[in-house]
Amino acid sequence: MPDVLPPNRLPDGLLLDRPLPIPSRAPLLDVRGLKKAFGGMIAIQNVDLSIAEGSVHAIIGPNGAGKTTAFNCITAFVPPTAGRIFLGGERIDGLPAHVVARHGVARTYQNVRLFPNMTALENVLVGQHRRLHATFWEAILGSGRFRREEAEARARAMEYLAFVGIPQRAGDLARHMPYGDQRRLEIARALVAGPRILMLDEPAAGMNPAEGRALVELIERIRADLGVTVVLIEHHMRVVMAVAERITVFNRGAILTEGTPGEIQADERVIEAYLGRRSGQVAAAASPEPQRQMEAGIA
Amino acid sequence: MSFNAVTSSFKVTRRRRAPLAETLQVGALAGFAAIGFALIGAYVAMDKRHVVEDTLTLSQIAFALMAIAAGYVAGRDRQGRPSGTRVVVHGAVAGLMAGLCVSALLLLMGSISLRATLVAASPMLIKALSLGAPIGSLQALVQLPALGALLGVIGGLFAAMPSRYRRALTYGFAAVLIAGLFRDVFVSVLENLPDLNGPDWEVFGPGGLNRGAALVLLVAGGLFCLLRDRWNARIDPARRARSSKAGLVLLLVGVLVLPLVTNDFVAQVAMLVALYMLMGMGLNIELGLAGLVDLGFVAFFAVGAYTVALMCSSGPLAVADVSFWVALPVAVVLAAGAGMLFGLPVLRVRGDYLAMATLGLGEIIRVLVLSDALAPYLGGSQGIIEIDHPRIFGISLQSPAALYYLALALAGVVAFISWRLQHARIGRAWLAMREDEDVAQALGIDPVASKLLAYTIGAAFAGAAGAVFAALVGSVYPHSFQLLVSINVLAILVIGGLGSLPGVLVGAIVLIGLPELLREFGEFRYLFYGIALVAMMHVRAEGLWPATTQTKENARA
Numbered sequence: 069m070p071d072v073l074p075p076n077r078l079p080d081g082l083l084l085d086r087p088l089p090i091p092s093r094a095p096l097l098d099v100r101g102l103k104k105a106f107g108g109m110i111a112i113q114n115v116d117l118s119i120a121e122g123s124v125h126a127i128i129g130p131n132g133a134g135k136t137t138a139f140n141c142i143t144a145f146v147p148p149t150a151g152r153i154f155l156g157g158e159r160i161d162g163l164p165a166h167v168v169a170r171h172g173v174a175r176t177y178q179n180v181r182l183f184p185n186m187t188a189l190e191n192v193l194v195g196q197h198r199r200l201h202a203t204f205w206e207a208i209l210g211s212g213r214f215r216r217e218e219a220e221a222r223a224r225a226m227e228y229l230a231f232v233g234i235p236q237r238a239g240d241l242a243r244h245m246p247y248g249d250q251r252r253l254e255i256a257r258a259l260v261a262g263p264r265i266l267m268l269d270e271p272a273a274g275m276n277p278a279e280g281r282a283l284v285e286l287i288e289r290i291r292a293d294l295g296v297t298v299v300l301i302e303h304h305m306r307v308v309m310a311v312a313e314r315i316t317v318f319n320r321g322a323i324l325t326e327g328t329p330g331e332i333q334a335d336e337r338v339i340e341a342y343l344g345r346r347s348g349q350v351a352a353a354a355s356p357e358p359q360r361q362m363e364a365g366i367a
Numbered sequence: 368m369s370f371n372a373v374t375s376s377f378k379v380t381r382r383r384r385a386p387l388a389e390t391l392q393v394g395a396l397a398g399f400a401a402i403g404f405a406l407i408g409a410y411v412a413m414d415k416r417h418v419v420e421d422t423l424t425l426s427q428i429a430f431a432l433m434a435i436a437a438g439y440v441a442g443r444d445r446q447g448r449p450s451g452t453r454v455v456v457h458g459a460v461a462g463l464m465a466g467l468c469v470s471a472l473l474l475l476m477g478s479i480s481l482r483a484t485l486v487a488a489s490p491m492l493i494k495a496l497s498l499g500a501p502i503g504s505l506q507a508l509v510q511l512p513a514l515g516a517l518l519g520v521i522g523g524l525f526a527a528m529p530s531r532y533r534r535a536l537t538y539g540f541a542a543v544l545i546a547g548l549f550r551d552v553f554v555s556v557l558e559n560l561p562d563l564n565g566p567d568w569e570v571f572g573p574g575g576l577n578r579g580a581a582l583v584l585l586v587a588g589g590l591f592c593l594l595r596d597r598w599n600a601r602i603d604p605a606r607r608a609r610s611s612k613a614g615l616v617l618l619l620v621g622v623l624v625l626p627l628v629t630n631d632f633v634a635q636v637a638m639l640v641a642l643y644m645l646m647g648m649g650l651n652i653e654l655g656l657a658g659l660v661d662l663g664f665v666a667f668f669a670v671g672a673y674t675v676a677l678m679c680s681s682g683p684l685a686v687a688d689v690s691f692w693v694a695l696p697v698a699v700v701l702a703a704g705a706g707m708l709f710g711l712p713v714l715r716v717r718g719d720y721l722a723m724a725t726l727g728l729g730e731i732i733r734v735l736v737l738s739d740a741l742a743p744y745l746g747g748s749q750g751i752i753e754i755d756h757p758r759i760f761g762i763s764l765q766s767p768a769a770l771y772y773l774a775l776a777l778a779g780v781v782a783f784i785s786w787r788l789q790h791a792r793i794g795r796a797w798l799a800m801r802e803d804e805d806v807a808q809a810l811g812i813d814p815v816a817s818k819l820l821a822y823t824i825g826a827a828f829a830g831a832a833g834a835v836f837a838a839l840v841g842s843v844y845p846h847s848f849q850l851l852v853s854i855n856v857l858a859i860l861v862i863g864g865l866g867s868l869p870g871v872l873v874g875a876i877v878l879i880g881l882p883e884l885l886r887e888f889g890e891f892r893y894l895f896y897g898i899a900l901v902a903m904m905h906v907r908a909e910g911l912w913p914a915t916t917q918t919k920e921n922a923r924a
Contacts, residue, residue, distance in 0.1 A: 143809055145805065145809065164808070164813075165805075165808040165809050166808045166809070166810075166811050166812055166813045166814070169808070169809055169810060169811035170811050174809075174810075175809060177806070181803055181805075181806045182806075183798065183799050183802035183803060183806070183807075184802060185802060186795075186798060186799070186802065190795060190798070193795055194795045194796065194798075194799040194807070194810060194812075195810055196792075197792060197795070197796055197799075197810055197811050197812050198810070198811035198812075200792040202791065202792060204788075204793060204820070207787055207788055207791035207792070207793065207794075208784050208787050208788065210787060214791065218790075218791070257810070258810075261810065261811060
């Protein structure tokens, strides 16, 4: 397995402990008829999402379109009102968040949510929770297995910090780190457990163009080197167009359209959703079906 | 707590006014504080206590500190820097003002009787405040403002001197104050040591330090501080970190030998401190690491104590008569079981609600023990008596020192377990839960399971503390398991520093040990204690010995 990997990045195979998935077009994450209502307010409705294994899939849409709500439903942050969610064919909706995580779903947050009073290294160590197995008693007695596992966990944490480009930050408290590094740390923490799918919520928010390019490069390495499928919510179109293979557009709690970056860029309705309705007549004629959905969404 | 830090809180509230008005205001503030101190009766109570034999009493020191503080604050300009003549003039004016306030009180007490409403305005207070001058004389009235002005100038000069000298003086003064205040402890130590000083030269008099010894201590404390500063400036931070480790070792050595070299009273206090340390480390797992506010902690302490009582008592209520060493693990297991049982319903609640739920649980246990239904088994309010002392190799552990070592050994074991867990997967999971429960869960941490584990382990530690408590007191009564115990343990953690193991030790010494040693001041100690706690939360909210990651980072910043 290591022979297919660039040797400079993965010196001893610690980063990856399973074979790279063969890129297939079977959906890894499959969402069917997802609906979430907060009281009487319907946040999302009729959301069908199909994320191919090994792909980078972007979700875009205006503020309040329900993108983060969809993320929260998939990661069991909030229970969905209706709909089914499958990961690799297994149904994961209705499971508690930590069980969903153990199925291989990792995420970051729109407003960075690190453990502020822990160091970067400790943050990444916490991320490894589900891959460490030393028992309570082994920890107290300091058994050989425990010490070996701890040493490995630390080495792996350092490698992931290096992977996202912040190895020098290992000993810094998360809350004292610059914003861009915090975002990178959050990605390292999510990746270190070896997820199958990584869900990034606006990873480029607050980044300048250079940082945005570095992020694009990082996402490509996550997919290529680690074999992790990436779903990202993003507003920076430059980042989205550079990195995504497919794009799903949300508007008013429903899916407006889905396609390749080229198709999305050419789509009238997308421009309209972002910039506002140019004329009701044109919009209704152009897209009767999404229009109806959107109206249902806000009803 | 440094002098500087106390006065800095004045600075915050100071409003912008004409400089002189501001100075008068500061002086009046100090004067009113002094009047309040006198009228609650603290002055007379503390006047009996000599810090320096026949020279300085504790209350005189308190008054002097108020005047010096006024001078210190007044001596600085708006930017908080001392400047030229300001130091002398404003320091003197502030001190004078403070002294005038006290003189006014003296005059008032001399002319009309305040005793009907203010019990503490007694002839004794008048006599004490006259400082040996004839009562009612002009001298008695004038000497206070004059003294105040002098002390105010000293305060001003104190503000003006370079900070390292200021710190050195503070150290020297603190050394004298601590030695004088805890005279009994030091005397008991000195009595047990071979007489190094020769028979003629005694450090302590019957009330406090002797004058010569006080002077030596003042100089020695100051020199120590100066030398240490110079030493610290020369060496790199890594070695300084090692010197902080050396401080911990020194503290541990002190803790180990203390009861051997002092009397039974001090050993008993030390035992109480060790007991609270044990409980503190249990709550540290719950609150310090996992962030679970638990106000019913005493319940598990009670479970442990009653288990040992029932198993080791030779009284009528005993269910078994086994040795303490058999009962101890049973007590720990039962307390852990109780923790798990209680944890299941309450741990799904978060934050403030959890505090309320656990508060209820703690009371349930106490009420159950008191209830008539359980009285035939647990003795109701009569409690359980005649609990055998633990024996080791056939020797009964009866002396406070022996029981202290028992408690200390258990505390050591518990500290070791805490430390190991803290640096393992589960400890990191607890910390993560404390920081952000949702995110921790999204990383695969089962919140209920890990909280329950924290709660169970904390309860087990409290059970161990309860077991030792029953063995050392020899009897258990329901009234030993009041809510106050839970609150004390909580306060120990907050004072020492949440999540910090040495913090638990320091917190227990400060919060449990000191009040016991200062028993002679009766209720006043709690008054000053409250003031000290409020001040401390302002000045050092992270605790006296904060958890390591924070200090590491602070040292770098």
